[in-house]
Amino acid sequence: MTQTFKGTALITGASSGIGAIYAERLAQRGYDLVLVARNRDRLNTLASRLTTDTQRNVEVFQADLANPQDLARVEQKLRDDASISLLVNNAGIGTHTGVLDSDVERMAELITLNVTALTRLTYAAIPGFVARKQGAVINISSIVSLAPELLNGVYGGSKAYVTAFSQSLHKELSTQGIQVQAVLPGATATDFWAIGGLPVENLDPGIVMSAHDLVDGALQDFDHGVLISIPSMHDLQHYERYEAGRQALFSHLSSNRLAPRYSVE
Numbered sequence: 001m002t003q004t005f006k007g008t009a010l011i012t013g014a015s016s017g018i019g020a021i022y023a024e025r026l027a028q029r030g031y032d033l034v035l036v037a038r039n040r041d042r043l044n045t046l047a048s049r050l051t052t053d054t055q056r057n058v059e060v061f062q063a064d065l066a067n068p069q070d071l072a073r074v075e076q077k078l079r080d081d082a083s084i085s086l087l088v089n090n091a092g093i094g095t096h097t098g099v100l101d102s103d104v105e106r107m108a109e110l111i112t113l114n115v116t117a118l119t120r121l122t123y124a125a126i127p128g129f130v131a132r133k134q135g136a137v138i139n140i141s142s143i144v145s146l147a148p149e150l151l152n153g154v155y156g157g158s159k160a161y162v163t164a165f166s167q168s169l170h171k172e173l174s175t176q177g178i179q180v181q182a183v184l185p186g187a188t189a190t191d192f193w194a195i196g197g198l199p200v201e202n203l204d205p206g207i208v209m210s211a212h213d214l215v216d217g218a219l220q221d222f223d224h225g226v227l228i229s230i231p232s233m234h235d236l237q238h239y240e241r242y243e244a245g246r247q248a249l250f251s252h253l254s255s256n257r258l259a260p261r262y263s264v265e
């Protein structure tokens with residue numbers, strides 16, 4: 001398939017699941033790739049398949065994004081490589097366990113990966129995008145960013161951060177030619193569930209989407225400039241009503257007077 005060169009996409013968590021499908025689809029769309037994850041063997045296997053299938057240039061960049069030195073190397077790559085036109089912040093971990101059953105060190109690691117690494121990589125990429133007046137950031141959030149009660153609260157909170165950060169980035173950067181998208185997958189059939197302690201086979205198959213469908217839907221939304229992409233939501237009016245209600249709050253949130261429902265001497 002011949003495609004116009006779109007620049008380079010740097011994808012975190014590209015060794016499996018949703019990130020590996022992004023790698024495949026973006027190579028097919030004409031992007032060169034930088035594939036970031038810890039598992040070098042899986043990255044190499046994917047890179048050679050995609051190079052053969054698409055003739056795109058695919059670079060493997062092994063890094064543990066929870067490790068500050070490794071993260072700094074990826075940040076430097078984003079600053080130095082002016083061909084990078086798309087950052088896909090996809091690497092993430094999760095769990096379903098409650099607060100009493102969760103190891104706080106694991107929760108801290110989750111925040112480091114899902115929040116800190118995503119933030120630092122975005123900050124590294126954005127100045128170059130703005131200077132070149134071109135670039136895009138796709139942040140993989142989750143439907144639990146809207147419903148933190150459904151899984152572990154630290155995971156839901158980390159994804160609420162990703163959605164909120166994306167909304168704010170969009171407001172700041174959309175006038176400067178930079179596209180931002182937050183993708184909110186529902187349950188998706190990947191290793192994510194087994195790694196988090198609940199293999200996907202335990203879920204109702206009626207709520208589990210394939211990673212292919214998820215990425216194809218999200219990329220169609222990306223093509224249409226959709227900021228919040230929820231490929232598993234059939235009737236989008238549910239989200240649109242929620243979003244309209246959220247935006248209607250803005251002018252009511254701050255005041256110099258205590259609300260009259262309080263009685264203060």
Ligand code: NAP
Pocket residue numbers: 012013014015016017018019036037038039040042063064065066067090091092093094113140141142143184185186187188189190191192193195
């Ligand atoms: P996955 O198959 O487990 O993929 C996670 C990816 O992140 C892997 O490539 C993994 O590669 C990488 N990763 C994990 N820890 C890392 C670290 N410390 N440094 C660098 N890379 C790391 O799961 P997935 O479902 O595709 O998850 C992708 C994203 O989708 C995550 O942000 C997740 O929160 C989100 N999501 C998933 C679902 C779902 O139901 N699956 C739903 C909503 C949102 P290595 O092990 O090689 O490092």
